[in-house]
Amino acid sequence: MNSASYKTIDLFAGIGGIRLGFETQNCKNVFSSEWDKDAQKMYHANFGEMPHGDINLIEPNDIPDHDILLAGFPCQPFSIAGKGLGFADTRGTLFFNIEKILETKKPRAFLLENVKRLTTHDNGQTFKVILEKLKNLGYTVYSKVFNSLDFGLPQKRERIYIVGFLQAVHFDFPKPLGYYKPLSHFLENDDDIAPSYFLSETIKQKRLNGVKGTPPFPSIWHENIGGNISALPYSCALRAGGSYNYLVVNGVRRLTDREMLRLQGFPDDFKIVLPYSALRKVAGNSVSVPVIEAIAGEMIKALQLQQTVKLEPKQLRLI
Numbered sequence: 001m002n003s004a005s006y007k008t009i010d011l012f013a014g015i016g017g018i019r020l021g022f023e024t025q026n027c028k029n030v031f032s033s034e035w036d037k038d039a040q041k042m043y044h045a046n047f048g049e050m051p052h053g054d055i056n057l058i059e060p061n062d063i064p065d066h067d068i069l070l071a072g073f074p075c076q077p078f079s080i081a082g083k084g085l086g087f088a089d090t091r092g093t094l095f096f097n098i099e100k101i102l103e104t105k106k107p108r109a110f111l112l113e114n115v116k117r118l119t120t121h122d123n124g125q126t127f128k129v130i131l132e133k134l135k136n137l138g139y140t141v142y143s144k145v146f147n148s149l150d151f152g153l154p155q156k157r158e159r160i161y162i163v164g165f166l167q168a169v170h171f172d173f174p175k176p177l178g179y180y181k182p183l184s185h186f187l188e189n190d191d192d193i194a195p196s197y198f199l200s201e202t203i204k205q206k207r208l209n210g211v212k213g214t215p216p217f218p219s220i221w222h223e224n225i226g227g228n229i230s231a232l233p234y235s236c237a238l239r240a241g242g243s244y245n246y247l248v249v250n251g252v253r254r255l256t257d258r259e260m261l262r263l264q265g266f267p268d269d270f271k272i273v274l275p276y277s278a279l280r281k282v283a284g285n286s287v288s289v290p291v292i293e294a295i296a297g298e299m300i301k302a303l304q305l306q307q308t309v310k311l312e313p314k315q316l317r318l319i
Contacts, residue, residue, distance in 0.1 A: 006300065009033075009107075010064060011098065012070040013051050015282050017069045017264065018113065021292025026301045030064045038278040039285070043275045055097045060104035068299070069110040071098050072287055075118045075124060081223040090133060103138050109299055110134075112162040113287055116145055119160055130162070139164035142171055148265075148288035150176035154183045154234035155263045157288055161295055171302040174294035180234060183218045186262040187249060198253040199245065208249045220255075221248040233265055240284035257283070265289035 010019045010032040021031050024113040034040055044050045052058055070211050076093040088213040090096045102110065119127045134141045148157040160194060165171065167206045199207070207221055207229060215221070215231030222236040223229050235247055238260055247255055255263075272279060 006068055006303065007064070007066040008068045008070050009066045009101075010051070011055060011069065011101075012073045012094070013043060013070075013074060014039050014286050016047055017094065017266070017287035017289050018072055018111065018149060018292050019047070020059075020266070021287075021289050022068070022070065024293045025296045027068065027296070027300070033058060036282070038274055039282045041273055042271070042279075042282055045271045051262055053095065053286060060101045063101060063105060065105060066118055067103075067108045067303075069098070069102060069107045072113040073098060075114055075121065077122060077128075095130060097131075099133055099137070102134070102139070107137075107168060108166050109303060110139070110162075110164045111292075111295060111299065113292075114160050114162075115133045116158040116160055119143075119145065119206040127160075133212055134162070134164050139166055140168050140171075144171065146172045146173075146176065146291050148291055149180045149234060150178055151288065151290045152179070153263060153265055153288055154180045154186060154301065155237065156232075156234060157237040158286070159207070159291070161291070161297065163299060165302065165306075167306060169302040169306045172298060174268065174298050183220065183233060183235075185219055187259055188256055190253065191228050193256060197256060199248065199251075202231075204246060207248060211251060215251065218303075221251050222246070223248075225238070226247075226307060238263060240281045244280075255299055260284075265291075265293075 001171055006027045007030045008019065008027045009014065009245050013032045013034040019032070020112065023029070032043065032049060033053070033055050034043060034051040042052050058240045073094050076095065090099060098112070098280050121127065128181065131141055131143070141162065143160060143162045145158055145160050148155045163171065210227070210229040211221060212229065212318045213231070216233045219231040219233055220235040221229055231251070239246065239313050244254060249255060257276055257279040258268070260280065261270055261272070262268070262287050264283060
């Protein structure tokens, strides 16, 4: 079986970043689900397919058979009753939908992506419940936190990636590249950018007065919750709920919609069909495509190796 034979489903699909990473490995997507209307529009424009809506309204049996389940599911707390993990209940959370689909369809593998704080939420109990539930479904589970900075993107974005296989396989997470490309490869020329992206003189002066040290050029200036401003040769994590001035290029303007998608690793031919405010939200909620692509490559390699061993056993014929 070559990678073109692997079928994926794309749950909590956003604008399709996880799907895009697996398509570079010649996987074929057979089902998608995303409830956000803006993300749906972007998904449809770029993949020619309108994702199904609310995952709670989709019966697992109605989902096509597939080899790999993909999901960038939201982090939700679980209500844990009793003292032991056996009393942990995931019902009422969106993870429960993933759990039921895995239980019903039994795909050969899965990839789940979430924010790093999932690993420490509720003193680690939430993450512990998730891993235990996945293992109880018969999956061998691996997890690792990766930073997008280590995969060529100038964006500090730490996320937890959870990989599982229904059959025991040899799997290693990809080795990080350990570097990121210069911001200059991602930023547009100021002369080509509309005036609406530039800060007012008042806000610009406030940034100049508050920035620490001598800013590198180019740089992205980040204002934290305490009002401290740092100028860095990379971007802090794009956030769906970040203010318009949360990240500022060289202290003078906001990131453009194309620059935000580039910082997530989307190609320049990825179509933008949303107004700026909506694009900021979906870009902040998206995944870093190069990280997904690297993990997908290792997952496909593991599945192909398992298939080769399964199809070509060493036999001794006795006459």
